[in-house]
Amino acid sequence: MSSLADKRILLGISGGIAAYKSADLVRRLKERGADVRVVMTAGAQEFVRPMTYQALSGNPVHTDLLDPAAEAAMGHIELAKWAELILIAPASAQLMAKLAAGMADDLLTTLCLASEATLAIAPAMNQAMWRHPATAANTETLHTRGTRIWGPDAGSQACGDVGPGRMLEPDALVAEAESLFRPQQHLAGKRVAVTAGPTREALDPVRFLSNHSSGKMGFALAAAAQRAGAEVTLIAGPVNRPTPPGVKRVDVIGALEMRDAAERAADLCDIFIAAAAVADFRPEKTSGQKIKKKEDHERESLALVKNPDIVAGIAAREKLRPFTVGFAAETEKVLEHARGKLARKHLDLIIANDVSAADSGFDSDRNAVTVIDRSGSCELPPALKTELAEQLIELIADRVSTQ
Ligand code: C5P
Numbered sequence: 001m002s003s004l005a006d007k008r009i010l011l012g013i014s015g016g017i018a019a020y021k022s023a024d025l026v027r028r029l030k031e032r033g034a035d036v037r038v039v040m041t042a043g044a045q046e047f048v049r050p051m052t053y054q055a056l057s058g059n060p061v062h063t064d065l066l067d068p069a070a071e072a073a074m075g076h077i078e079l080a081k082w083a084e085l086i087l088i089a090p091a092s093a094q095l096m097a098k099l100a101a102g103m104a105d106d107l108l109t110t111l112c113l114a115s116e117a118t119l120a121i122a123p124a125m126n127q128a129m130w131r132h133p134a135t136a137a138n139t140e141t142l143h144t145r146g147t148r149i150w151g152p153d154a155g156s157q158a159c160g161d162v163g164p165g166r167m168l169e170p171d172a173l174v175a176e177a178e179s180l181f182r183p184q185q186h187l188a189g190k191r192v193a194v195t196a197g198p199t200r201e202a203l204d205p206v207r208f209l210s211n212h213s214s215g216k217m218g219f220a221l222a223a224a225a226q227r228a229g230a231e232v233t234l235i236a237g238p239v240n241r242p243t244p245p246g247v248k249r250v251d252v253i254g255a256l257e258m259r260d261a262a263e264r265a266a267d268l269c270d271i272f273i274a275a276a277a278v279a280d281f282r283p284e285k286t287s288g289q290k291i292k293k294k295e296d297h298e299r300e301s302l303a304l305v306k307n308p309d310i311v312a313g314i315a316a317r318e319k320l321r322p323f324t325v326g327f328a329a330e331t332e333k334v335l336e337h338a339r340g341k342l343a344r345k346h347l348d349l350i351i352a353n354d355v356s357a358a359d360s361g362f363d364s365d366r367n368a369v370t371v372i373d374r375s376g377s378c379e380l381p382p383a384l385k386t387e388l389a390e391q392l393i394e395l396i397a398d399r400v401s402t403q
Contacts, residue, residue, distance in 0.1 A: 003181035004174070005033030010079065010117070012088035012108045013053070014095040015043020017158045018124040018167035022089050023048065025170040026056040032174065037062065037079065039108045043092065065107040076107060080114035085177065088112075089150075090124030090167045093135050099147070100138035118180065120148035122173055127154075127163025150176045183390070186397035188229030193265035193322070194222045195276035195310065197237030199255040203302070204287040211277050215239035217327075217367060218275030220389035222247050225271075228393050233265045237276055255279055255307035266314045271400060272322040274311035277329070282307055312345040323400050325349045331356040338372055349373045349399060351392065371395060 009029055013022050029036050038053040039062045050061035062070055062079065074082070088095065088108070095108070099121070104110040112119055121142070129135055130152060143149055151168035168176075196218020200208040215236060222234040223244035232247045235258055243249045250265070252258045255278050266272050281304035294300075315324040326347045328338035331354070338352030353369045368382035371392070380391055 002032035003178050003183075004029060007034045007177075007181055008082055008084045009034045009036050009177070010039060010083035010086045010111065010115075011036055011053075011057075012039045012041075012086060012091075012095075012111070013044040013048075014041045014088060014090060014092045014108065015046060016090040016092050016124045016167070017047060018090035019044050019047040021167060021170055023052050023056055025089060025173055026053055028170050028174045029177070030057065032178070034177075037082070039063070039079075039111060041095065041106055041108050043094070062107055065110055076110055077114055080111045080117075083111075083115055083117040085118050085120065085180065086112060086115055087120045087122070087173070087177065089122035089173055091121035093123075093125045093129045093132075093138075096121065096123065096135065096138045096142065100141040118148065119146075120150055120176070120180070122150045122167050123152045123165070124167035125152075125165045126157060126159055127161050127165040130165040131163070148176070148180070183227045184394075185229035186394055187225055187271075190230045190271060190397075190400070191233075191269040192222075192225040192230040192271045192273065193233045193235065193262065193269040194218050194225065194273045195235045195237075195258060195262055195278075196222065197239040197241075198277050199237045199258055199279045199307075200253050201255065201279045201282035201307075202253075202286045203283045204289065204291045206290050209279055209281070209283065210238075211279065213237070213239075213277035215241050216365065216385050217389070218273075219244060220385045221273055221275055221392060223386070224389040224393040225273075227390075228397060230271075233269070235261045235265060235276070255282060255310070259308050259310045259313065262310050262314065266317070266322055267320050269322045271325065271396060272311070272314050273325045273396070274314075275327055276310070278310055279307055281305060309345065311347065315346040315348075323348050323396070323403065325351065325396060328352045329355045335370060335372070335377065338370070342372055342374070348403075349396065373399065 013019050026036055036057045037059050038057050054061045098109050104113045153166040153168055154164040155166050156162050197215030198211045198213040200210045202208045219241050222232050226232045226246045234247050234249045236251055250261045252261050284303040284305045311326045324347050328341045328350050330337045334352050334354045338350050342350040350372050351369050366382055367385050367388050370377050370379045
């Protein structure tokens with residue numbers, strides 16, 4: 001699937017002969033699943049009629065700032081907020097000058113000023129205009145402000161000149177837009193193992209000890225690591241969640257089984273992330289048959305034995321030791337306890353979260369965490385676990401690359 005699927009792209013077209021190429025650009029963006037709305041300047045309409053883009057984009061073309069009918073359908077501020085990317089192709093020298101000056105004297109320039117979306121321009125003009133110090137200064141201003149400048153190409157021009165100033169071909173612009181939306185491959189070539197979910201410690205064939213871990217955080221981390229280019233093995237305790245695309249899943253039940261799977265995965269991985277809520281203890285004996293209720297017993301006690309600490313075992317390795325990350329779900333003295341665990345378990349990094357907050361932690365979709373390593377700590381504000389996972393993977397990738 002293209003990274004442009006469902007992306008909301010506002011295509012601005014300013015006056016220039018290259019405007020005819022933008023008809024093909026609309027088609028190619030649409031083919032990749034983008035939702036495209038076109039805004040034309042008055043100059044652009046001298047070259048191509050709005051109807052062309054309307055037919056190709058499947059949406060009405062916007063041309064006027066003060067058109068009551070268009071404003072009633074989708075006002076210019078609404079349009080500015082709607083866009084995830086504003087791409088101006090072709091961007092004339094005049095349009096670049098207006099953008100650099102912050103002018104808003106027509107619909108397109110007003111939208112650029114009113115939008116927080118990424119702005120990209122594909123300059124197209126005569127080579128002398130492109131080389132002119134005024135255009136060079138405007139390009140520099142826009143670049144410093146964060147505008148993406150895609151092109152121009154050099155070659156023969158419509159006016160007969162040869163030199164820089166040709167608009168990039170639609171294919172090249174689509175590739176630029178795709179790479180803008182493609183998640184960065186921070187973990188390309190790396191192998192990552194993640195444990196997730198609870199473990200179930202069987203008492204007998206029908207009963208077990210377990211906890212409320214949903215597996216959401218671990219699954220989100222596995223998905224984010226996969227999107228970041230890693231080869232991911234997800235060792236999942238019993239949870240009813242879909243396997244993230246492209247991730248190898250190993251289902252386990254008890255802590256001993258999780259430990260064995262984790263040890264095998266750790267032999268082959270660069271990064272080990274322990275997000276599972278492993279039961280601390282398991283019944284000393286697991287009965288082969290259902291344990292019968294003893295009618296004369298008012299009390300019953302259960303002998304438990306400690307489970308192995310999976311992440312500590314992996315962090316203690318002398319050989320084949322991956323970069324090892326653990327979690328610390330705490331209800332009090334969160335940072336203090338997390339720092340203790342980081343040291344005790346010899347982890348490279350620990351992600352601490354306060355599970356006492358109502359809308360954070362165990363079974364919720366949101367989480368707020370503090371990431372701690374030996375050099376210090378950094379707080380990530382509350383976010384959806386999926387968004388947090390992206391940030392954590394980026395942070396882990398950064399630590400791994402600098403260690
Ligand atoms: O000690 P505590 O259970 O709070 O430590 C939490 C961290 O240790 C988590 O990363 C968890 O996945 C990991 N852990 C483990 N094996 C255990 C217990 C915890 O890997 N038996």
